[in-house]
Amino acid sequence: MTLNFCFFKVNFNYVYLNYGNEIITNLKYIDLFAGIGGFRLALDTFGAKCVFSSEWNKSAQKVYYENFNDFPHGDITLIKEEKIPKHDLLCGGFPCQAFSISGKQKGFEDTRGTLFFEIARIVNFHRPKFIILENIKNILKHNSGKTLETILNTLKDLNYNVYFELLRGSDFGVPQNRERVFFICFRKDLNIKNFILSKPNFNFKSVKDILEDNPNLDDVEIKRNDIIINDKKIDLNLFDNYPSKPIRIGIISKGGQGERIYSIYGTGITLSAFGGGSAAKTGAYLVDGKIRKLTTRECARMMSFPENFKICQNKNQAYTQFGNAVIVNIVKFIIQDLKNKNILSF
Known part of the structure; x- marks a missing residue:
């Protein structure tokens, strides 16, 4: 299946995905490890409602607030799961950490002491219909594959069908060789099996396309x-x-x-x-x-952040924030693909 796209053009040669009136009603989500809001930029495009966000970095929190008028909660390890509102979708890009596994693997229990455990405990309590997670390419072979195996086993033990794929930014209309692993998970009672993400079909973009005029x-x-x-x-x-x-x-x-x-x-x-x-x-x-x-604006474009996105005034912090961010186009593509397949119709 190949998706057809419409693009919103701005005053340079770069384009980012815009699905116009493709609204998904009644979809509530939480934004964990939110950074400066890459996931939120994508999901808000579809009319989804963010009911909770969390980010511990003070500078990133301020940028998030300036762009969404919503100040994220702080350290997720200090927030009880029952204090988090009910939601249909949990999303976030979590750090890649080794698990302390000794002897027989225990799935959920093996994740204690890591930030992935925070995701697992929230999922265990709320049982959202969908989960979308992002991580670095190295997670595929981290700790000789044991990290990935524990994540997959934990999500399966929590009653989810899990699909993951390595996606490259340059395949989604941005001129960046960034590769990230995306986990797309469905609660088993939804009976979504054999999911395959559609193949992107974008024109090639080069660095030249995102350069500022006279910076x-x-x-x-x-x-x-x-x-x-x-x-x-x-x-x-x-x-x-x-x-x-x-x-x-x-x-x-x-x-x-x-x-x-x-x-x-x-x-x-x-x-x-x-x-x-x-x-x-x-x-x-x-x-x-x-x-x-x-420039920092060119970095924003390389991550498919829109032109009206307010960038941190501290340039060193801004570079770090975009280096930590998720490519917005990829998340938009995933959401549109789920919508096209009537998976988000409920």
Whole structure:
């Protein structure tokens, strides 16, 4: 099945998904580990109602409030599950942590002491119809696969059918090579079996498509005497297009993390919440003859956040927040796919 999309165009070449009047009535959700609201941006597009949000980081809380007029609750480990409102959907991007498993695996009990346990205890109490979770690619092999196995066993023990898939941002209309695992879970009494997420069908987008016109370069331009640019011509594919991947064209210093330079005609590297180097968190790009990082607005576009999204004024915090965020287009795609298959009709 291939989904057809409509796009909302803004004053640059980048587009983000907009499903217009595709409203889902009566869907209530909670937003855990909410960050700056990537899940909420997607779900609110469909008219879903957020009844609870939680985020411990103070700076992210403020950005969330400025954009949604809703100040998230703090540390989820301190919030009793019975204090959380009833909901149909639980969503969130949780940290990847190893579980303390000894001897016979105990599923739910094995997750104690981790943030995934907080999800499990809330699910155990409220039994929402649906769960959508996001995590880093490494969770597939973390702790020799034991982390993933425990998560799957726990959700199954809680009476859910679980489907997970590794999704890449560049397949969903954003120029970023970001890969994340999404868990899509259905309460077993809904009898949703053999779920397969539809394949995306988006036009290729390059970093060039999300660049700002005449940005202030004071905080992003990199001026050093140890920059090396590779003059080798970029190989095009059979259709004379640039490859849909990051195209490395140079280095800063020794070319370590945050010291690699990429072409704006390829896909961007994954935005990161951590890391050092001259181009920390965004990577460096050759733009109009200058080597620079991405601006915070360009990072927002690379995560498919809309143009009216209010970005943290502290630029270092803003870069971290987008590095931690979820790509909005991917969540929108998942929700639209569930709607098209009448899974969210209840």
